Amino acid sequence: MLKKTMKLVLLPAAAVLVACGGGSSNNGVGTSAQSVVISGTAAVGAPIEAGSITVYDATGAVVGSGNTGEGGVFSVTLTTKGVAPYTLKLAKDEIVLHAIHTDASSGVSNITPLSDAVAAFVSPTGAAEGLVAALQTNAVAPTKELVQEKRQIISAALSPVSSAVGASADIFTSAFVANGKGQDKLLDSISVVSNAANGTVKTANVQFVVKVATDPENPASQLPVVNLTSRSSLAEANAERVRLGTLNANELTPDNASVLYTGLIANLNACYRDLPSVRTDGASAVLSAPCKKVFLNNDPTQYLNFGQRLGASAQFAGLFTYAGSVEFKPVPKPYLVQDLMGVRRGDGVGRAIVAMSWVNEQGNRENIMLYTTKYTYNGEEILGLSGDRNIYPWTVVSHSQKREFPLRSDRSLDYVQSQYLISVRDLIQSGKSVVNYAKVTTPKRKKILMASALGGASRDLAICKVSEVNFGSDNQVSTPKNTETTTYGVNSPKYHCSGTSKSLTFAQKFISDTETRLPSDIKDVGIMRPLDDSGQPFTPTSAELAEYPSMGMWEIEYVFMDGTTKIQKTWSVARPMTVEELMGSNGPEAVMPRYTDAALAGIKALKMQSSNLLTPCFSGDATCDAAQSPVPVPATGGYSLSWTDSIVPMTSLWISGRRNEENANKTWISGTNATGWDDQLGVRSTLRAAEIKCSRQSLADAHCATGVAVNALGDFHPRTWMTYSELWGKDAEQRNLMRSYNWYQPRKQDGTPF
Known part of the structure; x- marks a missing residue:
């Protein structure tokens, strides 16, 4: 819908907003001296029209409601005065925003991503969405002085943007028209990303991304950002302002x-x-x-x-x-x-x-x-x-998860993890990969090497481990060390990575507070950390990770088997969560579904099938617990899964494991006689059950039953085991969230039980 410029802009602010208000302006209450009318504009740049507004007082009680009208304008007269301050909650489809009206009198309180950031800063939960619930459980309401302090901090940090777009009025309490100019252009020119972090004191980590002109298809630089938390001072906000510097209005979002x-x-x-x-x-x-x-x-x-x-x-x-x-x-x-x-x-x-x-x-x-x-x-x-214009398929996404070990009676090794998932599709011609290896450059200008997983069964390239990579004199990675001839022949050996990981981990923690080890100490969980300037793995601190850009520019250089190269670029649109955010109200534990009891029972029952050719353990194997070994495949068909409802819509299933070659012991624990595989299934977000079958991905892929064609679905080969499965969804930040399940006894790097 096109915006229309209001023609009453010369009237006093409150008169403009009441005259043009959308929705219930009186709600059956007379206009006595005791009436409180809260007016404003709801916008994210684009006006939010036909949105519902609920007003809560300092105790969390509902004291008024209404709707936004044309141009996002609203005016709500409270049904009861209640106790100030008032929290306004606006909901329209995927958009949920908050604002705080500090006085027990009429006035303007605009509802925008900036007012939502203020609500997050003063919320006891570190999340704007948690403020009302906290008030309803007797939390102390934020004072007028605290709200004004947080508004001032945000305004100071973003003042270069305000100056560039000519937004001289207060974005929080001054009336404005959502016409792409002034205060509205300020909203158009920034993106706000807010994450709640658990800890001794729960806080909000908020990043304001400034959308200066950057070519989406072939970017040359990162977008500038401002990082603030609930604990940021005005001095810190001014330091962010200085770092942001002077901006050119012609490079910010245009009026239309x-x-x-x-x-x-x-x-x-x-x-x-x-x-x-x-x-x-x-x-x-x-x-x-x-x-x-x-x-x-x-x-x-x-x-x-x-x-x-x-x-x-x-x-x-x-x-x-x-x-x-x-x-x-x-x-x-x-x-x-x-x-x-x-x-x-x-x-x-x-x-x-x-x-x-x-x-x-x-x-x-x-x-x-x-x-x-x-x-x-x-x-x-x-x-x-128009699309990303990339000839070869690849994406980078923020990927956060909670991983569980359901076959263990002790759940102390369950953990959370966040990472960048780098999906680079292997390019297959005549059943063989034509990609020798690929160099990926991160937003922090670090280098990553990727190559086919050993055996060639996986559809994606894998990240090479440190032991598999050559480093140059400047400690930048050059080429992988390992080549293989099993799949591609002695006349055309190619580089490979021994693992199947496609992700770099930036935060990890066991759920148990008494567990002092790291999840990456578990063997074969695929936790690969980024490398420092010396080429050694490291994990950023939470403070460092909170300042990673939510919009990140990535580059990939393909090196093909014929010696030619090709460079492509893409964006990640959310940074990985910190450990504290993973454990907070945005994290996968709080918002993701889980398998039902029936699904867990069905998977465990597969381990008892006598018809499976493989056995969980063999005589003399001290590292294998029969009750906690991987899950055999069904005799026919696929794995039947069911799951619970969730806040984030679940739209994908994923299972992976090993396919064993013939061997005397017929066991899964055989690193030299097994190849990895993975199968994925997209599902509608309203479904709560599905069957995931074997998907043959190349001529070299042998994890499906004989006769299953390439790119077709069918039964699994009987010598195939499931070691891992997940439920996957994407939140409004375009961030992958998932709940993962490991179906084996976790072991240390030396092979002994963890």
Whole structure:
């Protein structure tokens, strides 16, 4: 919906907002001297229209409610005065924001990501969402002085942005119009990321990302950030201001950014109103005019993302196959990266990465990000989907998890972990990989080496361990040490990594406070840490990790078997959580589903099947506990799994394990006679059960039963074991969260029980 400029801007602020208010302005209460009217604008840059507002007093009691109207404007008259301060909670689809009105009298309190950050700073839980619940359990309400102090700290730190966009008025308590200018442009020019951290005192870690013009497809630098916590002082905020420096208004988000964003959502919704037979040819061609308009230059063939074009079995598969109703919705951070004026390439062509969510008629929902390019259609500037433009598929995402060992009676070794998951698809031709190895450069300009997992069965490249990597004189990695000829032949040996890990761990902790070891001390859990300047593994402190950029630029250089190379870039859009955040209200334990008791019982029952060819242990094996060895495959079919509901929608299942070669003992513990495998299954977020079957991934992949074709599903080979499984979802920050299960006895690096 296009914004309309209000024509009452010369009236006093309260009069403007009451006159144009959306929703219940009186709620059945007269306008006596005791009435308290809270007015303002709700916006994330784009106005939040038709959002519901609930007002709570200092005890957590509901004292008023209303709705936002056109332009995000609202005015709520309290039904009862209650006790100040008042907390305003706004909810609209994926958007949930808070603001605090400090006085027991009428006034302006805008609801924005900045006011939500203030609520997080003063919340006893470190999360804005937890403030009301804390008040309802007798927490002490924040004082007016504390709220004003936090507002001042945020305003001081972001003052270079305010100056650049001409936002001279108070963003928290001054009326503004959501028209892409002034205070609204300030909101358009920043993204706010807030994480609650547990500890002796619960705190909020908040990062403000400044969206200066950066080419999304071929970035040259990181986005500037401001880092604040609940404990930050005004002096620290001023230090952040100095570090941010002077900004150029021409490189910040343009005035019409919100119009472009809401227009894209409207065009996507218009496209999906048609049936697939109208939208597409069912294979790869887009037919309908509304759907063509969604793509760059009204030409869907220009779309390229993750190495794929559009298609029923490729990108935007639902466009070709899904016949039900789909609605796209805005999210709190509309723009992640932008160069909407085209200043970085100098071609004047605007580009941006936007975030949104979708929901279908069954209630399935998912958070997504899309690469877009600005173009003109029938005289109107609009955003069209263009993709990341990468020829070869790769992504980097923040990945946080809680891992459990369900076969143990003692749960003390359950742990939390956060990492960057680096998914680089191995490129297979004629059943063999054509990638020799790949060099990945992180946002901190560190180097990572990746290569095929030994045996070639995995669909992704793996990160090489320190022992497998050569270091140059400057301690930067050069090439992997290890080559293998088993899969590719003696005439074409290629580099490989012995493990299957695709992630770098930045935080890890056992749940038990009495456990002094690290989860990475467990053998074969795939915990690989980043390397310091000397090439040695290290784990950043929580303070260091909290300042990692939530928007991070990554680079990959492919080195192919024929000696040619190719460089591509991508973005991570959330940093890994700290240990304290993993244990807080944002962490996977609090928001992710878990297997049902029935699912756990079914998996454990597989271990008792007499028909399995492999045995859990063999005579004389001192390191294997029969009750805690990996899980044999079902005699037929796949693993049947069920799980509980959760805050974050669960949209993927993952299992992995080992496929053993023939050996006399028929045991899984045989590092030289086993190859790794993994199988993934996407599921609708409303499902609570599914069966995950064997997926054969290449000619060299032998973990499926004989006769299962490449890229087909079927039974597992009887000499296959499951060692690991997970439930996976993505939150509104585009961050992977998962609950993981290890199906074996954890062992130390020397092989003895942990």
